[in-house]
Structure formats: C-alpha cells, structure tokens
Amino acid sequence: MDFDAFERANWEGRAEAYERGFARLTAHTVEPLLNSAGVGPRTRLLDIGCGPGPVTAAALALGAQVTAVDADLDMVELVARRHPHAQVRVAALPELPFPDEAFDAVIGNFVVNHTGDPAAAAAELYRVLRPGGTIALTCWDYPAHKASGVFGEALRAAGVTPPADVPAEIPFSAHAGRRAFGRLLADAGFEGAAADSLAWAHRVDPDVWWEDVLAGTAMTGASISRQDPGVQAEIKAEYDRLVAGYADGAEVALPARALLAHATR
Template sequence: MPHCWENTADVYVRSFAGLCAGTVDEILRRLGPGDASRRLLDIGTGPGTVAAAAKDSGYAVIGLDSDSSMIALASRRHPGIGFGLASIERLPCRDQTFEAITANFVVNHAPDPRSATRELFRGLRSGGRLVATIWSSQPVSLHQLWNDVMAQAGVSPSSAPRLPAALDFERTPEGFGGMLAEAGFEQVDCRELRWTFEIRPDDLWAAVEAGIAGIGQTFRNQDAAGRERLRAAYRELTAVDRRAGVLKLPSIALVASADRVR
C-alpha cells in the first residue's frame, strides 16, 4: 500500500522525524541495555533514529523500511548499521529470529494491523521483547493547528482511507495492548507518553509542500489559489511562533512493551 511519505526522506527528516523521535528515550528504557549477542530489528526504521539509538545501547541492529528513499538516507546517516527494504506485513526472517523488535509509529500504518502484530510475534524469539508505538486517538496540538489552517483557508480536508472495521483497533492503551495480547504477546504494558515537539515553522511547512501526512495530501489536492490560501493561513496562525523561532506542540503517543514468553 503506497504511503504519502514515500520518496520524501530528506523533507521527512527536516520535519516529522523530530516528532517521531520524541519516543526514543522511552523505547530504550523499555528495551533495557543490550549486548552484541542480542539481535534487534527496527521495523519501519525511517531515517534510522531508533536503530542508531539501539546500537548505541549495545544491540546488534538491523533496520528495515518499505521506502527506498528512507533506506538510502538511513544508510548514509548510520553506515555502521545494516538497512534493507521490507515491510511489517512480511518480515524477511525465519521464525523466532530476534531478541528484540522495535516498531516506532509503523503498526498504525499497516493495512492489516492485527496481521502485522502477529508477524512481529513470529519474528521474536522466546524471551524476547517488542517495544512499539502508535499515535493516540486523543486530539493533539498539531492536529488542531492543521484544522485551524484549513478552516481559515476555507479548505476541507482530503478524505483519508479508513481500515475496515474488522481490521481496525482502538487507538487507546486498552485497544493497542489488547491487540498485542491477541497476537500472543504476554506481560503487555501500554501507556500514554507525552512530550513537547519543537520545530521551526518553515521546517514543519516543508512537509506540507512535500505532500507528507494528511495535511500534505490536502494541500496537494488544491488548485493554485487553494494552496496559496493555506500558505497564508499557516503564516498568519504561526506568526507569533515565527518571531520566537520555534513552534512548541504538546504531543501524545501510546508506547507498549510486550514479551514473547514461549
């Protein structure tokens, strides 16, 4: 399934990568220290942020992503780590290969999240640990900013494809944790994580121009006049932040750790 951030790695690093990096410290805390004998798979590695942090913590790391531009960028940024092309739907490994798996904001993008979590369980060894994150269903400041920009510009959001009800799950600690338990994981601990995402206004807007995320797709679907209204609305609504030099956006995600006991 194509995603709206494919072939946008450089702009993604400038913009939304910083947002997704807000979970890294908690991911490492839940993993615990590694050593060279403990193999870790970082699936949906993007620019390799989690993979590099796990390597620094002692793990033997492999990073996989379904987008070739992300893999090329991650390989340039972290030459000491092996990166390759693969998706969460079909891990290129035998059963019970890894002592640890990290999945930072990738399960929520899978076309079948329940099947994806079963695949993560398949790849994890007995005694191994998964640490995964998704976005919460709770509204956050960034979503409100985009809603305000579209309202001021007189633009309706582009409709995003939704998962069939049979495949979907609640973006709550109970919903995400329950799905992991259904896949076979035990000792599931899923909680909210809150942090403040800081970014320069121009860097965040670069993602919109590149068509990244829902707001980027909405922008791309406008005619020239609609795009200019969106630009003007964003400039006006972030005027105070421009003078300060940075946007400060409170953010919320769900972080889960789960073990394969047998």
C-alpha cells in the same frame, strides 16, 4: 487505491525531507522505546519502519546488532549510508523476510499506525521475536496530539476535502486508544501488554514546520501540497490561526502526545 498502496506511493521521495523535519518530532520517543524494550549490547534488534533511522542510530550507540527495515527504498538507502554497521532491508509489514524467532527485540516508532492491517502486522512481529523477546511500538495520541494533528484541524477548518485517493479511513484508528493499543499486542499472543502515555512540547518555527510536514510526510503532505495554491493558502491561514494559540517567542510549543505499547513474547 488501498491503504498500503497509498502509503507506498506517498512515502516515495520524502526520505531527506522527513529526516530534516518530522524526524525531529519522532526522535522524542526513541529513548523510551529503547528502555522499554531493554535494548543493550548485542541485542538482536529489528527496527521496523526505520525511516531515516533515529532508533537504529541510538541502538547502535548502545552496542545492539540492528536490522533496519522500511517499505520505502529511499529510507533504507539513507540508513545504509548513515549507518554502515546496520543490516538494512526493504520489506513491508505484514510480511517480513526473516525466519521465526530471529530477534531479541522489535521496535516500531510510529509505523504500525501506517499499516493497512495492524493485527496482521502485530502477528508478524510476534512470529519474528524469540520467546521472551520484547516489543515496543508507538502511535500518536489524537486529538491531544497537536504537533501533527493541527494540520488535519486546519484542513477541516478551511472546509477542504483531501484529494480523492487519500484514504478516508485509517485502519489503525480502531487501535489508537491506550487500552486498544495494548489489546492489539495481547490479541497477537504477547504477554503483559500495556500502553503508556508520553507528553512533550514540540518547539519549532511554525513556518518551517509547515514546510517540513508538507514535504516530509505521506498523508498530510499529499492532502495539502496537492491542493491548488489558493486553497493551500486558505489552509495555511487556518494553520497560522491555530498554532498562534501555542506561541512561545518566535516559535510555537505544540503539544505532542504519543502512546507507547510494550509487551513480551
């Protein structure tokens, strides 16, 4: 199965669980993205890979005209229910159903890292932005990002191999550094491309977080929840051991690290 096909198949049916759990982690970068892209009243904004719509919700509150797009139908339907004032579409990078120069700003909160061809995705986002328009994208900053990285660490510590259809390589990994992320935008033709680091602590009940991530994410969810119960228990034991190092009362304060790339067309 190729990377994009894997993504399509494994986001399906996760929208509500994602909104309940993982979206509380991604919410942290929404305001920096909106500020970086200069979103305000009447900005024609494309929220690409909108998920359940944290960027859309905040941009609508600022008075922006929001078009929310996701490759997953359940995510788009959820946004349509929550935010009747947004335009919503099912579409997948790197092919968007919009004319050239249709938007003043594009935001993608943890989506370009889910595409099979990030350079083609960046080129498509350039195409749909007007000259002078702004783009702001986030990705995770591993290995310092533990809030979701700890699941991969637990898998490896347990010596467990992900199911055979889970892609061994993530195409975005070549662009996942601070300089490389900025270069991805510069190579697509954007001006003034650079990436900033964001750091915060994700405070959560560790058992609830385990359930939320298994139910609500595509690759980590598929890699762990499709294992036999005994194997899952071994991975969970390693997870418990790893997160214990971040205990904060009854919760854990997991280091969360992201990169925010921004530029102008």
